[in-house]
Structures are given as structure tokens and as C-alpha cells.
Amino acid sequence: MTNIQQAAIEALPRRTAPAVDVRDLSKEFRRRDRKLGRFAHRKRVALDGVSFTMQRGETVAILGQNGSGKSTLVRLLSTLLLPDGGSAEIFGHDVVRDARAVRRLVNRVSVEASFFKKMSSSENLGYASRYYGMTSRQTRDLIPQILGRVGFPPDRRDEPMESLSRGMQQKVALARALLTSPVVLLLDEPTTGLDPRSKLEVQEFIREIRSSHDSTILLCTHDLAEAETLAERVGILDRGQLLAVEPADALRRRFGATTLEEAFFAATGRAFEADDEEDDEDREVFA
């Protein structure tokens, strides 16, 4: 465990608090609906009374179709959205009332790498780590070291992000998240859209973080195999409702299924690959 992590954990008021404690969390969005009229709005429930806890050091995967609310959950935990109901705590810190403390403890990797495209990976990581109070002296060695660990070629560190492949960019995104030594790591489909090899590399790296860091990992994914191999417990999120969070074996047993896919089908009544029709139309350009 790094010093920063240690300091962060020592700052916690309740050392016995679970790493993640989500209670009855709800979120809905309002979207303008032209079909219903000029100023009409339509409500869309993104999360509906979700509750679960995660122990320190645990990895939990959340499975769900497009629009099931995975990213909304991650955003609520990273203080990027305000909940409409319920509460969420990271090591005893409430994500709304104590957002500053939560921000120091979490970091996140999402589907899109999201960087300043004309800047290089070391520049992107450099300025981002300052936001966490890390000086350039502290990161001078750390950035190359972490980039090395995620398997980023050293000679490409000064190339602008836009000239890197998706897989490379995603590695830099992982490096950005690890740089701040998060105690809770939120991974929102970190391997979606990667080619099989990059995907394996990223998964391998997540496995390594699990064993070498003291991180608690919440992994949202579309990939059943990924969920099963990386996580201790698997949750099924369906239209904003968390149907179960259990070890994969227990899930299969509960639904009398031989594969996770069958268990998913039994739990939700829908095939895993089928998209939620209703949601597709207002996803527009968003992927």
C-alpha cells in the first residue's frame, strides 16, 4: 500500500465502515420529449432503490444491459451526479455531504478514455495528478513507472493522445486512475470496444491491481466472462434495479442455471445481448 493510500485511510473517521455502502439509491432523469409537445418532459428512472455493500479489498462486478443504470451508479459514487433518494457512502463518507473526502478516495475509468487529444499521455497524467495535490517532483518518476506497469511503451509517452490506439488510450486511462492511489476504483466497462488482445491485457492488469493493491473495485461490464473471472461477487442490474449480488456460483445455483448468461436470463426475463428497445431511441449519438 502506498503512503497516499495509507494517509487517506487513516483520515477516515470510521475505520470499520464498509468500503462502499449504498442504500436505497435512486436517480431519475428528465428529458425533453418533442413527441409529447414542445415543453413536455419524460421521466426516466435510471436507478431504482439500489442497495448493496462492499468490503474493503473486494471486487464486485455489476452486469447489466445498455441503459440498465451502470454508469449512473458509478457517477453517483464518484460525486458527478446527485441522487434523488437514498444514500451512498465510501468508507463512511457520504457522497453528497462529504464529497471532498470521497473524491480523494475514489477514481474511475470509463468506456471513453477522455483526454486532451493534442496533449501527450505524460502531460495529461501530469496536470491531472496536480488536482490530487501531487507535485511534479512526486510524479516525475511515478508517471513513467505507472505507464510502464500498464504496459504503455516508453517511447510513445510524448506522442499526442490522438495518435494512440483505443487500447493504448485505455491503458493511459487506467494509469491516470491508479496514479492517485484510489482506495475505491470504479471501472465502467473498461474493456468495451477493445480488441481481444488489448482486452486481455487490461483484464490481466485489473487482476494485478487486485492482488497487489489494497483497492476495492467496482466493475461494471457487459462481459459475462470478465465479471466471472475478475470479481468475487456478481450483481445483476436490470432497468435500474439491482436484482442480486452474489458469487457467480450462488447466482447460477439460485436460478438453476449452468451459465451466468442463463442466470441473467432467468433473473431478468430477457436475453443478455438484447438491448432495451425503449432506451435506444434517446441514446442518440451517445454510445
Added chain:
Amino acid sequence: MKAVLGNMRAELVGAGGVVERNAYLTKRYIWWDVAWFVWTVANTLTIVFIAKGIEATGGSLDVNETMTTLLIGAVVWAYLGILFEFLMETVAWERWEGTIEYTFMAPLSRAMHLAGQGVFAIAYGLVRAIFLFCVCAFVFFSLSIPDAKYFPAFVVLVVASISFIGIGMMMSVLPLISPEKGTQLGFVAQGTLLVVSGVYYPVSVLPEWMQWIAKVSPATYALDGIRKAILEGQGLSALWSDLWPLLLIGFVSIPLGLWVFQRGEQYAKRHGKLKRSG
């Protein structure tokens, strides 16, 4: 106590990170900046030439003085444009690159985030403004302004910048609320602020209601102070009548700007407007 100091240090490092980010971006887009500078020079020239035009068509005026007056107006116009653009980009550019969520989920306080943005904008804007003034005044027109006191003029501009940044913070919330059109409203603010503040003419020519607005506009005092320093050669003590209103407006507008920005941020977080993908 130690925790507070450590926290303050982290905040300063964070603000430094904002400056660092802007420095990288400026470096990468430097040729765009050069192109834009050419545009600003051209724009400024069209305004300053008006004085020559009036003389050529038989009007009687002190050409040198009028040109300097116009030039100061145009330089302040350009300066304000740069400040506002930078602050509007706090949100707009990051949203476009997708980094906004990472910035907003970092432990850096919004006050220091915006302070970093403001400090860089002022530094960069001043360099550009001084350059613009020199190119137009000495390279193009060889204006004769023997009485000019540049340092007091510079001080007035720096002090005015505090208020400008406060107003810019309020503006920069607009792209949070309307991702598509918010940025354009920055130009509206810039134009409105300057038109009531006597950018190319004395405030006294304005209709009365505009003169009232001019009284609370920091640009009024900035333009007045800079003109007194450059045209009349007045020193800092004589400029106090412009400096204290600027300090007062700055004192109010910075906390107000921060408050407005934070309200906008809350709104965006409640309604999922920060960014939505994935």
C-alpha cells in the same frame, strides 16, 4: 493545523495544475493563437483607422489623441474577449474533450480550480494585450504619446481583471446549462459590458439608463483609468478614483461568480448535464 496547511498546499498544487494544463494547451495550439492574433490586429486597425478617416473627409479632431483613445478601447475589448473565452472554456472545452468529469471528480476545490483558470487567463491576456497595443501604437501608427505612464495603466488593467474574472465565472456556468449555445453567450456579455462602459466614446454620450449601468461596470473604470494614465500621464495616486471602485466590484464579483458557478454545478449534477456517455 497541520492538516489545514497540508490541504492548502494541495489546493495550491491543484491550481498550479490548472495553469500547467493551460500552458500545455497553449503550446499545442500556438499557431491558432498566432492566426487569431492577426485577426485581432486587423480588427483593432479597422477601428483606429476611423480617426484617420474622419480627418481625411474634413472632420476636425485631434487625430493622435482620438486614435489613442480608440486603440485603448480596442485593446480592452480584445483583452476582455480573451479572459471570457478562457473562462468559458473551463467547461466548454473540457466537455468537448470529455475530461470534464475527471476534473469535477478530483478533490480540488472549485475556488482554486477557477483561480488557476483565472490566473492563467490574466497572464496570457496581458501578454496579448500589451503586444497588441505595441504593434498598433508603434509599428503601425507611430502614435506620439509622450506623456503616457504605462505602469499605472498596467496596474489598472490588472486590478480590473479581478472583476472581469468574477463576471467570467458567472458566464462560464452557461455551457454547463446549455452545452450547445452557452459559449456564444460569452460574446453577448463582452459586448454588453463594453457598450455601456464607453469603449470608444465617453460614457456621457450614452442615454441616461445606460450611464447608470456604466457606474457598476468594471470596464468603465478600467477604460477611464487607462486613458488617464496613457493620454494624460496620470500616476497611481491620481487614479485612485478608478481603482477603488474596481477593487470594490472585484470584492463582490469574485464570491458572487463562485457562488453562481457552484449553483450551476449543482444543477448540472442533479440533471446529468456534465456529460453523458458510457
